[in-house]
Amino acid sequence: MNLMRWSARLTGAPWRATPPSGAGSDRAAPSGDAVVVPGPRDPTSPAGPVDTPEALDPTGVLDPHRPQDLREVLNRIPAPVAVTYGPLHQLGYANRAYRELFGERPTGLPACDALPELGTLGVLPLMDQVIRGGSPRSVKARCILGLTGNRYYNVSCVPLTRDPGRTGPGGAPVLSTQTSDDPTSGVLVFAAEVTDQVLAAARLRESERRHREAAVTLQRSLLPQKLDQPADLRVAATYQPGGAEAAVGGDWYDVIAIGGGRTALVIGDVMGRGLRAAAVMGQLRTAVRAYARLDLPPHKVMSLLDGLAMEIDANQIATCTYAVWDPQGRTLGYASAGHLPILLRCPDGTVLRSEEQNGPPLGTGGGVHHLSHTLRLLPGTTGVLYTDGLVERRDEDIDQGLDQLARTLTGAVGSPDVVCARLLRAMGVTSEHDDDVAVLVFQLPAEEESPEWRRALDSAGREV
Template sequence: MTTTSDTWILTGPVDAARARALLARLTADAGVPARDRARFLAVLTAMLRPCREGRRQRLAVTADENLHLALDGAEPWRHTLACPSPLPRPLPRPDDLAEADLAEALLGAGEDTTVVLAGLDEAEELVRFHREELHQTNQGVLALHAELEAAALAQRELLDAERAARAEAENARRLLTFLADASASLNASLDHEDILRRLPKLLVPEYARHVDVWLVDDERTPPAERPAAAVTAARTGRPQHAAPRPGGLPGVDDLPASVLSPDRPLLCLPLGARSVQGVLTLSAPGERFAPDTAVMLLELARRAGIALDNARQYEQHRDVAEALQRAQLTELPDTPGLALAARYLPATHGLNIGGDWYDAFPGPDGSVLAVIGDVTGHGLRAAVIMGQLRTALRAYAVEGNGPARILTLLHRMLRHQQPELYATCAIARFTPGEPGVVWAAAGHPPALVRGPRGEVRVLDAKPGIMLGVPVPHEYEEHHEELPPGATLALYTDGLVERRSAGIDAGIERLADALGTLGAAELEQLDAAADALLKPMLRDSEHDDDICLLLCRTAA
């Protein structure tokens, strides 16, 4: 590839014009696009301004596959123009141009300007088109942004609503769980004092700062010393809210602030199922009571009232039952040569109405009959049957019947009158002047005999069937020698039977306890009875009634 160079010395406007015209012709012949050519010539014309003003400039021109220009002066300029077609070799000089060439160059410059202006028109049209398109796109983007913002706002509102609903559901679940647990705790007790003690422990400090329970039949604190809202709740049976501002709680009446609590709201809730038994007064744990919490507290107060009502009814039934039970127990006779001691303990669970009983009374022949028995089941019916058996047994004994015959008659009576109830019974007859005891048993735990020296044996002769079993049966009598100072122990199964162990283990424990009694304790038979119960009732809880009857012959 051949490279040619030349340096043009430009001394004035004419030289500048000739140089510009020559470069216009060379770039046109080299196939430089009109737009690039016009841009190049415009820049060149501006750079030739010093020459046009009469100052001298030197322009170095080099041609290879491109056209390279270097203009020296106050502001040096370098430029390279790509030429699609080869440039002539050697390069012509500006002095070679005639005046006609200058005119032609001037007219040609107009054509290039026309091409550039046409391109500018197209560019402006294209810009206008793209501007409209961009405007429409911007409008679409703005609309999309608006839609996205609306969607984001809707999603945020949904999330907030979901979060609020979840919080409400969690709060409702927490309140219902507390209500269930608190109800179970209150209903687990049948002691109204225990229920009153449990209420503050359940509610303070989460649901109340302070809790007061006022029972209307409690005369220790007169109504005048109670908040006016509590008195109103007791009188009307409606919940009352006393605070400086209305609470707006569902189902609750609003009253002015209480004088006893002017700054903190009070919630006074009636206690009672069928009638108002008292008022539960709660001091708010914070500035106010939440509506959901108030609804839960209303229900808790209702359930607490039911628990208190049940406890009171239970206590009344228990008192009646114990009175009825103890009315069936007899005063032990004072018999020469025979000491008697008895203990009865009601069950620690339930209504304490059982069928266990003991009895001791003199017969028509001067003998003494010691009796112990147990009617199956609990409740008022068992106590009534026990009373009937006790009365019938005494009647059969007055007729002169022995222990076995008495049991046979009782068995027959119970079979016909109460076919679905059964009973166990043991009868021991002591006759003055005779050294032994005659006894018979109907399905009852075996009696124990302690000798004067402390040896203990079990009267393990096979007992007859339980009283009332739908089978005809004749009971047998047994005779046991009792030396002076011997002790016979009759008892019911509640003393020896436990869920964790069989009855045989309990009988062995009772025999051990009986054998360890000292002579001083046996001299005071009541003390001996207490001493026997202590090791047998290490666990104070027992599900069944307990009867113990000790009979000791004189030493």
């Protein structure tokens, strides 16, 4: 099979030209087995026979200004190359690198017999597509087993066209990579080894996996292992880290028993990702537990946390809601530092959203602007504290997520742990979710409702 003029660039093989050597000579000849891929040639200049020594310069190196035998060029390429022809992809030629990698291959046989390794790599279907469509096709990072260690290659299939009026030994067509209106008659298969890149990428993924596991372990260890269960309040919480592609964030929750039979409920979210965010979260959570026992109003706790957050890391901010349930007056006092509103489901299914003014996030120096608010709750009320991962989506406004959560909560009945599970499921939070999610659900025991309690709920929202 004759392979005629080289006139197209192989995928993955850069152009190489011999640099000028200075005055008095056209080009300097490279030494050894250096390969020179032909550069542009003046079509009006005389061309010697393709298969004669005139194609070489006096040093035996391919002359870039003369037409070359494609076999000679391919044989000098250190990457595996094979050329096939016909709809059955009969093997016409395999270069030295191909034979050294896979052994001698019989020419004239279909690729499924002569080149079984291409079938293993999933390249044969691509070759069919090249014959039908006349466009190059490629696959990336395919592993060749059975060699010394696993080796990975990017494999490209380039269409070849028939050189009209010429045939090679045994009637094989003369093929060329030149652009032509003739249908594709053959395929040039070129493999570029990418083993080092694949192994480096695998090491990077493994490093990222270990880093993420460490962050998740730290995150979970800093969250409460068991929630306090007050006699007059049922609580449940859940934390769902982001999927494998997402770095762990700084979401947290807590339930703290304080003096006078009261209970503090906390939800927070440190901006950022990774070990640093988890570490900052742990420090803030510890501080909240200490400040809660000072019997301070919620906005005072927020002010202290703001100052601490600035000391920990002036470049990292956090949002937080701190609420205190007082069973004596059935009141929920709370303050919010830039966090999402509390949702409350009344016994009749009505969902209320706290709309009072938020203070600035923690770590911004705006602690003096925080305010405390008070709500009076009916028996049987269910409340939900949550982080933005539950309602925020890249392709929609966060208000849409809040509305969807409110609709979901309307029908979410059952114990707090059942409500947690239903909210996660309805909001599409799975193990592959792209953000961390923390949810804290509290529920007042149902009692006989009275007009007094309903009037108390209607008058909710006074500031202190």
